[in-house]
Amino acid sequence: MRGLGAKVWSDTCKEPPMAAAAPADLATIAKKWKDKRGSLIMALHDLQGRYGYVPRDAAQELGKLMDVPLARIYEVITFYNYFKLEAPGRNIISVCMGTACYLKGAPEIVAKLSEKFSVKAGETTPDKMFHLQQVRCIGCCGLAPVVTVNEKVLAKVKAADVIDQVYACAVKGA
């Protein structure tokens, strides 16, 4: 979805990707999936689970271990919305854009958050504290409109209250 985040590995984004990213992790992931046919997507899920996104260096390293060219990995992660190519920031605010949420005011909620944090959907604040994104249906349509902050689901959200609710759930500090 437009707004889900960058779909290129930018050169400017030189995160210190895997300072803590011991290659041992990658080896474990590679070992778990290497011999299972067609398991690249599963391995990438594990990789993103570990780093919060798919860092270029880690992808390259994993590719070497699994015998998959980086181009193949790039081809796959750019196709699927779920994979992120850049570090998403400390707190991930996801506004559900399923039809039920859309009809019940999700666009106003995005506008409100966008204004507050001065970012568009799919962007991260310069201090890397908040990442705002729109997501596909998370399947809680009876509670629409729904916003998630990290793991916490906020139900029947009103645009007027959303900023306070987000701050209440957000993780502070770097």
Next chain:
Amino acid sequence: MPKFTPAELDAHKAKLLAAAKKKAIIKVGLNTCGDAAGALPVMLAIKEAVAKAGVDAQIVKTGCAGMCGIEPLVEVSIGGAPATMYGQVTAEAAREIVEKHVVGGKVVEAFKVPSIAEMSSDKPVAGKQYRIVLRNCGVIDPESLDEYIARDGYQALKQTLTAMTGEQVIAELETAGLRGRGGAGFPTFMKWKLTRASRPGEQKYIICNGDEGDPGAYMDRSVLEGDPHAVIEGMIIGGWVIGASKGIFYIRAEYPLAIERIEKAIKQARANGLLGTNILGTGFDFDLEVRLGAGAFVCGEETALIASIEGKRGTPRPRPPYPAQKGLWDQPTMVNNVETLANIAQIVLRGGSWFGAIGVGRSKGTKVFAVTGKVKNPGLIEIPMGTTLRQVVMDICGGTTTGKPVKAVQTGGPSGGLIPASLLDTPITYEDLQKLGSIMGSGGMIVMDESDNTVDLSRFYLDFSIDESCGKCAPCRIGGTQMLRTIDKIAERKGTAADIAKIKRIALTMQRGSLCALGQTTPNPVLSALRYFESEWTERLLPAVKK
């Protein structure tokens, strides 16, 4: 853990049924939506209150009972009496319920809502809920194999493996008239028959399509979370009938709880000899694994789904060859939707003619819908085919929240269409919905009131489909974008009648020329909006220039 033989399975079931029941049974709905609404603190409060009062009560976490708008839901049943359902329960209310109802025996009227039994009928009557697929959802603990076994679980598997032939199972499905619940409505028996006949003796696969992509729908999630063993049982039976030794669950990564429950259920089934080698001591070997989707709507299309399981971009390919001939790794493969599979065990147990007697015309059995939007009681419902849209929206779901009249109902999500209020008496069948320019779809049903605008909604769906187009074929890739530009022009009041004609022309090209169902159905929401609400479009056009 014992590895069941058929006789041991029956003995275990009898033992479970005979076991002494606790005096009170308290059920808390803990699906994704219950959790989101705050059911966990409620569960904790109940546990504490029960411990404090020292009552003999069993506390069970269940799946979705269907009343998603009034979660968290708590159900209390004492001494086998009909259960009382409580809605919008807070931790404080939960303590009050334990104190007054569980201990004191008095129903707390303030939080009482209709129970599952009160909301559904025990006979399949049009207009009333009737639960086949959802029969265990909200009733049993989805993480307990014993609770499933006590409710006839794996009896259908036992019956197929010990007393039926593959042809007999297929014949039952044919009599039942079950059709694919993913939306297209292909006869299920035909798929099973074709895959069974295809390349006998070779490696075959059965795949459960749990890539529920329609935004605004969550039937499959609820079934996977609420009754995982029923889907697994359907998979094993399917695998046995077509001659597959391997099955794959393809589930959206956005559904972590569904994934967790399916994985847990697979482990339980394996540990009890219901999955793996020598199932129920009959010599049949079959195993399951879970593969995750990664956010691509097009992967609901079976050939795209197969590409995704192979670790590739999920782009569809032309059919034929159909997956029955050449599917996963070019081997014969059968792809069935979650809801379709959840029907299998019940059809085997109760017979094809029982199922075939429910519904109307060529649409048999029931259908699960997630009714959302501007409706008073949003939720998950299961109704016999042939129930009218009006019965669903007005009777079962209570009309609009806003009190404004219903303007339209949308079925089939981004692949479906709008149905105006004037046609609400249409019975829900595959054919009737198609005649109106919509589709049955997987079960999303969005209710709109007079304040909603059809130009905006069709634009919303079109935007979704364009974004999800895989880009492989030109009609879908280019057509959608051009159509959206034209709609934007009209929305900005810069369009003319020629632009409406252009939209229709592009739609025709997409319908005829696209490779897969995504492209072919992308124009549906727009076309139906134009068909039934043309004035909303024409009023935005520039006045015709006189020559």
